[in-house]
Amino acid sequence: SRSINLAVIPGDGIGQEVVTEGLKVLSAVLPQDVKLETKEYDFGAQRYHATGETLTDADLEQLKGHDAILLGAIGDPSVPSGVLERGFLLKLRFAFDHHVNLRPSKLLPGVATPLAGQPEIDFVVVREGTEGPYTGNGGTIRKGTAHEVATEVSVNTAYGVERVVRDAFERAQARPRKKLTLVHKNNVLTFAGHLWTNIFTKVAEEYPEVTTDYIHVDAATIYLVTDPGRFDVIVTDNLFGDIITDLAAAVSGGIGVAASGNINPSREFPSMFEPVHGSAPDIAGQGKADPTATVLSVALLLRHLGYEAEADRIDTAVAADLTERAGKPARSTSEIGDALAVRVAG
Amino acid sequence: SRSINLAVIPGDGIGQEVVTEGLKVLSAVLPQDVKLETKEYDFGAQRYHATGETLTDADLEQLKGHDAILLGAIGDPSVPSGVLERGFLLKLRFAFDHHVNLRPSKLLPGVATPLAGQPEIDFVVVREGTEGPYTGNGGTIRKGTAHEVATEVSVNTAYGVERVVRDAFERAQARPRKKLTLVHKNNVLTFAGHLWTNIFTKVAEEYPEVTTDYIHVDAATIYLVTDPGRFDVIVTDNLFGDIITDLAAAVSGGIGVAASGNINPSREFPSMFEPVHGSAPDIAGQGKADPTATVLSVALLLRHLGYEAEADRIDTAVAADLTERAGKPARSTSEIGDALAVRVAG
Numbered sequence: 001s002r003s004i005n006l007a008v009i010p011g012d013g014i015g016q017e018v019v020t021e022g023l024k025v026l027s028a029v030l031p032q033d034v035k036l037e038t039k040e041y042d043f044g045a046q047r048y049h050a051t052g053e054t055l056t057d058a059d060l061e062q063l064k065g066h067d068a069i070l071l072g073a074i075g076d077p078s079v080p081s082g083v084l085e086r087g088f089l090l091k092l093r094f095a096f097d098h099h100v101n102l103r104p105s106k107l108l109p110g111v112a113t114p115l116a117g118q119p120e121i122d123f124v125v126v127r128e129g130t131e132g133p134y135t136g137n138g139g140t141i142r143k144g145t146a147h148e149v150a151t152e153v154s155v156n157t158a159y160g161v162e163r164v165v166r167d168a169f170e171r172a173q174a175r176p177r178k179k180l181t182l183v184h185k186n187n188v189l190t191f192a193g194h195l196w197t198n199i200f201t202k203v204a205e206e207y208p209e210v211t212t213d214y215i216h217v218d219a220a221t222i223y224l225v226t227d228p229g230r231f232d233v234i235v236t237d238n239l240f241g242d243i244i245t246d247l248a249a250a251v252s253g254g255i256g257v258a259a260s261g262n263i264n265p266s267r268e269f270p271s272m273f274e275p276v277h278g279s280a281p282d283i284a285g286q287g288k289a290d291p292t293a294t295v296l297s298v299a300l301l302l303r304h305l306g307y308e309a310e311a312d313r314i315d316t317a318v319a320a321d322l323t324e325r326a327g328k329p330a331r332s333t334s335e336i337g338d339a340l341a342v343r344v345a346g
Numbered sequence: 347s348r349s350i351n352l353a354v355i356p357g358d359g360i361g362q363e364v365v366t367e368g369l370k371v372l373s374a375v376l377p378q379d380v381k382l383e384t385k386e387y388d389f390g391a392q393r394y395h396a397t398g399e400t401l402t403d404a405d406l407e408q409l410k411g412h413d414a415i416l417l418g419a420i421g422d423p424s425v426p427s428g429v430l431e432r433g434f435l436l437k438l439r440f441a442f443d444h445h446v447n448l449r450p451s452k453l454l455p456g457v458a459t460p461l462a463g464q465p466e467i468d469f470v471v472v473r474e475g476t477e478g479p480y481t482g483n484g485g486t487i488r489k490g491t492a493h494e495v496a497t498e499v500s501v502n503t504a505y506g507v508e509r510v511v512r513d514a515f516e517r518a519q520a521r522p523r524k525k526l527t528l529v530h531k532n533n534v535l536t537f538a539g540h541l542w543t544n545i546f547t548k549v550a551e552e553y554p555e556v557t558t559d560y561i562h563v564d565a566a567t568i569y570l571v572t573d574p575g576r577f578d579v580i581v582t583d584n585l586f587g588d589i590i591t592d593l594a595a596a597v598s599g600g601i602g603v604a605a606s607g608n609i610n611p612s613r614e615f616p617s618m619f620e621p622v623h624g625s626a627p628d629i630a631g632q633g634k635a636d637p638t639a640t641v642l643s644v645a646l647l648l649r650h651l652g653y654e655a656e657a658d659r660i661d662t663a664v665a666a667d668l669t670e671r672a673g674k675p676a677r678s679t680s681e682i683g684d685a686l687a688v689r690v691a692g
């Protein structure tokens with residue numbers, strides 16, 4: 001008999017509320033014969049304040065035993081900027097080698113977008129997750145003086161770039177339009193740019209059916225608002241991916257519906273799935289948070305574990321729910337979760 | 347008697363066409379007593395192909411003798427990516443210490459924007475121009491092998507950050523809303539992030555009338571499409587500035603109207619003014635290019651040289667022209683230049 005052994009990290013702010021609904025929908029969509037086990041972990045601001053810990057070696061050992069991780073949100077204004085980001089979120093990505101940071105953007109009918117003319121948007125960004133300017137390389141000398149120098153080193157390896165580029169080609173190959181765009185800034189960041197461009201060009205030869213394209217990151221932000229329909233799959237560096245996926249989320253319905261997966265395709269370590277939005281402490285505990293992004297992240301989680309049909313059922317339910325929502329008064333977090341649970345079960 | 351000794355660099359693609367109109371408007375707006383001298387330089391793809399040179403020490407010596415530089419566009423698909431960018435554009439910015447890269451964004455009435463609801467947009471980005479990931483620091487080992495490693499080093503100094511932050515506070519102080527937003531990614535790029543944030547906080551104490559704000563670069567792209575009206579002055583790092591100013595141009599009327607100044611406020615070296623758009627080789631020589639961004643760059647140039655009233659006349663003329671244009675058939679490059687020249691003279 002099949003089973004899913006899930007680590008659940010509600011985290012901070014609205015994290016608990018959205019995760020509750022994500023699990024509700026997950027339970028509703030899974031076939032009877034699949035045994036779902038969950039274990040909750042208390043990572044986040046509260047634990048940091050109580051113990052000074054963000055993510056210990058012992059924590060990582062425990063997390064390793066799970067098939068996947070579902071996370072609500074981590075982050076609170078009471079914690080200095082960078083502590084939970086570097087100490088928890090990035091530490092987890094690096095420890096579990098989450099090199100494919102997957103962020104789909106699809107504008108569903110009836111969903112509000114800041115763009116005029118309701119353009120067609122349906123693309124996915126494959127953001128590299130373990131290299132680039134995110135490695136924490138760099139440092140500071142003469143801190144706090146008028147002669148301070150601070151550096152940040154973007155580290156890019158053929159090994160790291162090739163595996164994520166290959167993953168993106170596979171995803172492009174599997175989609176109807178079969179188009180892959182590399183986003184970088186190879187005219188200025190020429191060392192990293194040449195590495196990315198050369199590997200992209202080399203791997204492309206193995207995928208003759210995939211149409212390829214290159215766009216500088218600055219120009220990519222223009223296309224994302226003037227012609228987002230041109231994109232099918234985008235592959236990009238860790239930092240550029242961070243920036244353009246927030247913009248992509250904004251134009252395709254907002255971060256309330258943006259899902260993401262921090263994936264280790266080899267399954268050597270569990271992958272982690274989370275909504276793109278943060279902990280939103282201003283609306284926490286009020287039942288106002290939209291759990292849709294978490295529910296869509298559950299769909300990515302299911303697809304990663306091989307539950308294709310169940311993932312599709314969630315996507316279909318969310319599309320129907322969003323269309324139905326348009327123009328109606330806002331529902332509470334749990335009302336949306338309930339409605340989605342009913343739809344996926346039906 | 348007063349005089350302006352201007353270096354003119356038409357460059358590649360549509361560069362010549364737009365610069366011709368920029369100079370037309372400049373001549374028309376200047377009072378009789380101001381003597382305008384111009385000298386044209388042949389930098390760009392053609393010279394590179396003919397001589398292998400992009401910008402020599404002798405070129406820089408000559409350029410130093412001018413009060414300012416007006417540039418059309420540099421770049422051509424026949425030249426490998428990075429050669430003219432690093433060899434000319436960035437070399438000039440670094441050689442003349444253009445540390446204030448000024449990029450205003452204003453959505454004028456009647457001008458098309460990809461955003462729904464024609465929001466109010468009127469802000470200016472002060473982008474650092476001589477540090478960050480643009481310094482060319484970094485390198486490659488084991489090039490072309492499966493073990494290649496490429497690095498890019500972002501270099502940030504207290505000296506470099508403080509001068510641009512001060513410039514931005516001065517600009518914010520001089521504007522009605524007096525609001526300054528720092529855009530960075532200090533939760534991940536913690537070395538550079540702390541330097542920027544600490545200096546920003548320290549300088550803020552000297553400007554008690556200026557309201558300050560901090561936003562991560564990823565979130566900034568969201569606000570630029572959902573609530574661009576919240577911005578007044580933005581100060582940011584070289585690379586973040588590159589990215590968000592293209593997005594800012596896109597939402598506030600397109601790169602056809604986006605102007606920029608590469609400014610050395612000390613006037614130790616001449617500053618350079620250019621439209622944000624590139625050389626657009628696909629439409630070059632057809633009289634289709636919109637010279638408005640170049641004309642607005644001329645206004646920035648005049649303001650830098652102390653010709654406030656003349657700069658204002660250009661801004662007013664452009665606003666009137668853009669409003670009049672709405673819904674009418676497209677005019678040619680020279681028709682737009684002629685119309686603007688008449689308006690500023692009138």
Ligand SMILES: CC(C)[C@H](C(=O)O)[C@@H](O)C(=O)O
Pocket residue numbers: 085086089090242533534564
């Ligand atoms: C919170 C932060 C560390 C993170 C990132 O920069 O990757 C976030 O912005 C994201 O996109 O997941």
Ligand SMILES: CC(C)[C@H](C(=O)O)[C@@H](O)C(=O)O
Pocket residue numbers: 187188218431432435436588
């Ligand atoms: C062409 C390139 C070097 C340049 C930059 O990255 O600064 C351009 O994108 C700009 O914004 O002026």
